[in-house]
Amino acid sequence: MSATDGDIMDKNESADKRETGTLGKLMVLLDIVTHADSPMRFTDILAVAGQPRGTLHRQLGHLTEEGLLEVLADGRYAPGLRLLDLASRSWARNEFRLIAEPHLNALQQLTGETVHLGVLRGASVIYLDKVEGSQPVRMYSQIGNASPIYCTGVGKAALSALPDERLDAIISSVSFQRFTEHTLTPETLRREISDIRHSGNAFDREEHEVGIRCVAAPVYSEDLSFVGGVSVTGPAYRLTFERLEEWALPVRRAAESIMSGMRIGLGPRR
Amino acid sequence: MSATDGDIMDKNESADKRETGTLGKLMVLLDIVTHADSPMRFTDILAVAGQPRGTLHRQLGHLTEEGLLEVLADGRYAPGLRLLDLASRSWARNEFRLIAEPHLNALQQLTGETVHLGVLRGASVIYLDKVEGSQPVRMYSQIGNASPIYCTGVGKAALSALPDERLDAIISSVSFQRFTEHTLTPETLRREISDIRHSGNAFDREEHEVGIRCVAAPVYSEDLSFVGGVSVTGPAYRLTFERLEEWALPVRRAAESIMSGMRIGLGPRR
DNA sequence: CCCGATAGTTCCATTATTCAGAACTCAATT
DNA sequence: AATTGAGTTCTGAATAATGGAACTATCGGG
Structure with a gap:
């Protein structure tokens, strides 16, 4: 000054x-x-x-x-x-969401569980879409919400797609809050990220909320100008560890389909 | 210049x-x-x-x-x-919506049809909430959307609560698009408004979309600083004209409950 | 009823941002 | 190589934002 x-x-x-x-x-x-x-x-x-x-x-x-x-x-x-009003337009026309939509539905059909689509935004994940089974949905309660990256499947999946420098920058900028006894710390998160990079899947084993588990896979653009993820989420009693493994592949497949959809377009106008 | x-x-x-x-x-x-x-x-x-x-x-x-x-x-x-992100917070904490929520659910239970809550904003209605039966919901597709006032139940209900001068100002500022053969014109709208003022209910008889009907009732604050409406919407084959009449009263009741809820509060803090 | 306090609003000379137009870069076309 | 179209950067001049203080309204005691 x-x-x-x-x-x-x-x-x-x-x-x-x-x-x-x-x-x-x-x-x-x-x-x-x-x-x-x-x-x-x-x-x-x-x-x-x-x-x-x-x-x-x-x-x-x-x-x-x-x-x-x-x-x-x-x-x-x-x-x-x-x-x-502004947000509803933003959402309705969001390219990524539009491309992903059919794949999310398919994944929901296959698993019967709730499917989420999210993107990394700064140091949070913003949920872009949610497809539930047959219960009435309180949708705004989830869509648009900014959630932590370190304890959600989508968040960890997204992180795994980033190069180390951006990863480090984000991890060090976030303060880790302990939501459950399984919530990760910066160190355990780093270890998990490298697992995710190998397996192609991120898991959330009651790290954010007790009784809720999820499997996720990363979705990203070629230039990494944006990274996000798809996930299948459900109650722990249904999503046993075997189940999580069972759905790991379909989730990855869905992520891949979305990515190939992005390459083709809606892209360079018409 | x-x-x-x-x-x-x-x-x-x-x-x-x-x-x-x-x-x-x-x-x-x-x-x-x-x-x-x-x-x-x-x-x-x-x-x-x-x-x-x-x-x-x-x-x-x-x-x-x-x-x-x-x-x-x-x-x-x-x-x-x-x-x-901004919108999801705005929605989650919206006072009017929070007060209305239980009444919307009750109305949905009673009728089994889709229930809407909307407010007048300028010359459009913005939907604030939607409670559906048991189908999966694509919620953003409706909530937050600005829709015309002259061909939706909620819109007409809201208008009926306004004093003539504001009503005139709005009607003359809007360009009337003809969505179906039943869509109102400025003149027929004015006549309907006075009906609504007497009966307390607005109807949409396939004026916006063919095959969709609805009954609505106005909800407004004492000082008219805001006006809106509640409605029950459904397919024409279920919402016969008799059904619409049958539900007119419950809809009005719900609107009244919401208004008395507003007077009590959430209001003057705590 | 008056006092003091707290809350919110208005005013206006000073200062910082925005403005508008032109000059510039970059890439694709012919 | 020259031309066009698209986007970016730069500049003094114009405009809008700033911040301090003075002003009004409302509330809760005594």
Whole structure:
């Protein structure tokens, strides 16, 4: 901040500083409000946003006017509905999802269990699709959700596709939370990744939630501009370890089908 | 734009001009890309955005860096995945939806048909929730979608709650597309609205899609800061006109329950 | 009823970002 | 080699964002 330094930091060694000007500041606010677990008052936001009051007031006003935030009757701020509209379009037209869809259905038919499709986004997995058996689905509860990479089948599968440097960068940027007694640590994760690279399958053996297991396989574009995974998930009593092994191959096959679908396209327009 | 006018327009008679500065311009771009039915090249966007190239280039860069847009391998722009994450949080915590949820389930149980919850947003209805029977659900295909007001049960129900001036403003701002032979025109819509106001129920008799009917009832906050509706939808062969009448009351009851739920809260924090 | 406190809004000179146009690079076409 | 089309980078000038302070509204006691 002073005029005398600016020598050590300059090498843009720290590539994590976003350069998105006004938009970036607004997105920080949007994140604050959407990540809160209840609507926030002006003052609550003020406390965490580190902006002067006048500025914050105008920024929130703009976000609200655009429908990205909503002001409740009591003046508190909540995420706005415009986000839903934007997201539903984003989802409906997502190329990867469209290509994967039939393969997910086939995999669901074959296994009878829930099938997931997810992509790596930063240091999380975002679920893009979910095909369940016959129970009514609460879908938004899963799709679009950002979940940890180190304790989901899709997450680990995705990681396994990355070159070591990107892998390391991600692992070191994440704080590992212990969800169950089986949740991995950075070290055990690294070991597992190398297993996955050999076998082609990732497993989640109750690492995120007790009683839930899954088999996954990586899906990635040739240039690794994106990596993700497909998985079959179910209750531990049905997904015995033998079952997991049994479905490892079909899951891999589905992943391969999706990848070959991507190469052919929807691709270079028409 | 010249210095000599700026006299007639000043009375902000035209209140539709947004004042959201930089954000507004960026949201226009985001809308262009999300509304397109395939990814757009730089030049395509340039043609419709009416911005100088340099400017557009930076704006798209910012949107991309924030994950609101995505650049495909071939350089085209598509909606970004960050939208999904934001939307899923917005949905999960939506107060109205949370309050309505149990009533929607009850209504589904009672009727055995698909139940919808939607809110009015500008001149469209956005679906907030959907409870289906036992078929697997493709949920994003509906939730979050902005649909026309004049040919959906929820839309017409919502309209009926509005005072005439707002109703007129909306009706005159919409262009009526004829989806089926039963789709309403502005005039027939007005007549229907007054029926709905008397009976408390809106019907959709194959006005949007042939073979699909629905009964709906309005849900609104006391100050009309938001209006929406609940509906029961199903195939015409099951939803005979008698059935529609039979379910009119339960739907109204559900709407009332939701409204009384809103008055009590989740409301003034805790 | 008044006081003090807390919450939210408005104003405006200063400053930082964005703007617009032109010049430039790169690749594909002829 | 020359031309066109697509995308990127650069610049002073224009515009919008900033932040501090003054202002208003609302609430809870005493």
